Amino acid sequence: MLRHAWRLARKDLLVEFRSRTAILSAVVFTVLVLMVFNFGRDPTAVAAVDLAPSILWVTFTFAAMLALNRAFQLELENQALDGLLLAPVSRSSIYLGKLIANLVFVATVEGIGLPLFALFFNVRVVPVHGPLVGIIALATLGFVAVGTLFSAMTARTRFAELLLPVLLLPFMIPPLIWAVLATATLLAGRPLSEAGGWLRLLAAFDILFVALAFVLFPATVNE
Amino acid sequence: MLLADGLRHAFGAVRALDDVSFTLHPGQTLAVFGPNGAGKTTLLKVLAGLIQPRGGRARIEGGRSAVGWIGHQPQLYGQLTVWENLQFWAGLYDVPEPAFVRRERDLVARLGLQAYEHQRVRELSRGLVQRVAIARALIHDPRVLLLDEPFTGLDRTAAEEFRAVLAAQAAAGRVTVLVTHNVEEGTELATDIAFMRSGRFVDMAPRHGRGAAEIADAYRRAVSGG
Numbered sequence: 001m002l003r004h005a006w007r008l009a010r011k012d013l014l015v016e017f018r019s020r021t022a023i024l025s026a027v028v029f030t031v032l033v034l035m036v037f038n039f040g041r042d043p044t045a046v047a048a049v050d051l052a053p054s055i056l057w058v059t060f061t062f063a064a065m066l067a068l069n070r071a072f073q074l075e076l077e078n079q080a081l082d083g084l085l086l087a088p089v090s091r092s093s094i095y096l097g098k099l100i101a102n103l104v105f106v107a108t109v110e111g112i113g114l115p116l117f118a119l120f121f122n123v124r125v126v127p128v129h130g131p132l133v134g135i136i137a138l139a140t141l142g143f144v145a146v147g148t149l150f151s152a153m154t155a156r157t158r159f160a161e162l163l164l165p166v167l168l169l170p171f172m173i174p175p176l177i178w179a180v181l182a183t184a185t186l187l188a189g190r191p192l193s194e195a196g197g198w199l200r201l202l203a204a205f206d207i208l209f210v211a212l213a214f215v216l217f218p219a220t221v222n223e
Numbered sequence: 224m225l226l227a228d229g230l231r232h233a234f235g236a237v238r239a240l241d242d243v244s245f246t247l248h249p250g251q252t253l254a255v256f257g258p259n260g261a262g263k264t265t266l267l268k269v270l271a272g273l274i275q276p277r278g279g280r281a282r283i284e285g286g287r288s289a290v291g292w293i294g295h296q297p298q299l300y301g302q303l304t305v306w307e308n309l310q311f312w313a314g315l316y317d318v319p320e321p322a323f324v325r326r327e328r329d330l331v332a333r334l335g336l337q338a339y340e341h342q343r344v345r346e347l348s349r350g351l352v353q354r355v356a357i358a359r360a361l362i363h364d365p366r367v368l369l370l371d372e373p374f375t376g377l378d379r380t381a382a383e384e385f386r387a388v389l390a391a392q393a394a395a396g397r398v399t400v401l402v403t404h405n406v407e408e409g410t411e412l413a414t415d416i417a418f419m420r421s422g423r424f425v426d427m428a429p430r431h432g433r434g435a436a437e438i439a440d441a442y443r444r445a446v447s448g449g
Binding site: 004007008011014015018019074077078079080082083084085086087088089222 | 271272273275286287288290292294295296297298299300301302303307311312314315316317343359
């Protein structure tokens with residue numbers, strides 16, 4: 001299962017590396033959103049550190065949406081999805097391969113976005129970079145897991161790019177709130193233990209939705 | 224061996240397959256002729272396991288790994304080279320590296336793709352892409368070939384080369400099901416002929432040396448209900 005998943009993920013990443021369409025869109029989107037929020041806010045009204053966690057997560061969520069949209073669109077070109085379904089590869093391997101590729105893709109966007117976020121909002125991320133990366137990883141796993149599943153569901157519909165956010169965002173509200181609260185705790189200079197409750201909720205969301213996505217994925221791709 | 228036993232399927236109120244049964248043994252090539260919407264592609268998808276039929280059963284000896292599919296679309300990735308595409312699909316079928324290298328070299332030579340091996344698929348013409356699709360379908364040395372209008376996009380030379388490849392497959396004991404609306408394309412290769420209309424096999428018989436003109440007459444009568 002892992003071997004097939006890795007082959008699939010590697011292929012997706014190679015295709016994206018060659019075309020660079022989605023990654024460029026996501027990075028440009030991230031930069032633009034951060035710039036708009038940076039220049040659009042009144043620094044005397046709200047402190048950057050109070051506003052920054054929400055902006056960080058809004059940016060990451062919508063940038064990730066661009067990645068998730070492309071995950072199965074890629075397979076529809078030339079009907080490669082039928083080839084994948086016909087191959088002696090478990091549906092779970094296909095899901096895992098897509099999940100890995102999406103995680104790498106979103107992590108790349110986040111890796112570029114985080115330093116820009118620190119720069120634009122003048123928040124000190126270096127002293128808390130370890131725990132902050134941990135929070136980002138926990139939240140990202142959850143929404144990419146659900147997003148990959150919904151991407152498979154919507155890929156064959158006419159308005160996939162519109163439908164995906166409409167379906168996905170309601171599921172994203174709880175983990176986004178927890179991620180924002182955990183990030184705010186960290187950026188305010190308080191100890192990570194104060195965010196322990198939010199982190200446990202994020203971990204529970206990840207376990208539940210990754211497991212659910214593995215179970216439900218075959219039904220989304222079977223004709 | 225390939226078995227179809229009482230296959231039934233529908234899309235809403237439209238019957239796509241209606242009690243289709245047949246058995247094919249090694250070396251047999253069944254050409255299924257039918258007009259658009261007769262249920263030919265659905266039949267192949269059911270045989271391949273891509274669609275779960277509402278009734279009946281389909282069985283292919285060796286399961287999914289024994290199937291090679293060539294359809295309307297090439298199932299290739301435009302950003303990858305010919306070689307990378309073939310390597311990717313061979314990997315999904317767990318073809319060992321030495322066997323992959325041997326088969327890739329052989330298929331690329333037989334299909335005239337040597338000059339394009341390291342070119343991205345998106346840069347190739349429609350005919351060349353179809354040749355790569357044929358190589359992709361054969362890279363894991365399938366025992367059963369399911370072909371949906373496989374000559375689409377091939378020029379005369381490429382079509383001849385492809386016929387030679389299919390003839391070699393049949394001689395090696397492979398089972399082939401070829402569906403098309405073009406009698407000229409499928410007749411020569413077939414050991415058995417079936418005509419399909421509204422999801423039903425209205426006639427299925429060995430070819431017995433019948434030529435394209437004879438089969439075209441029989442096809443016209445069968446699909447017009449005569």
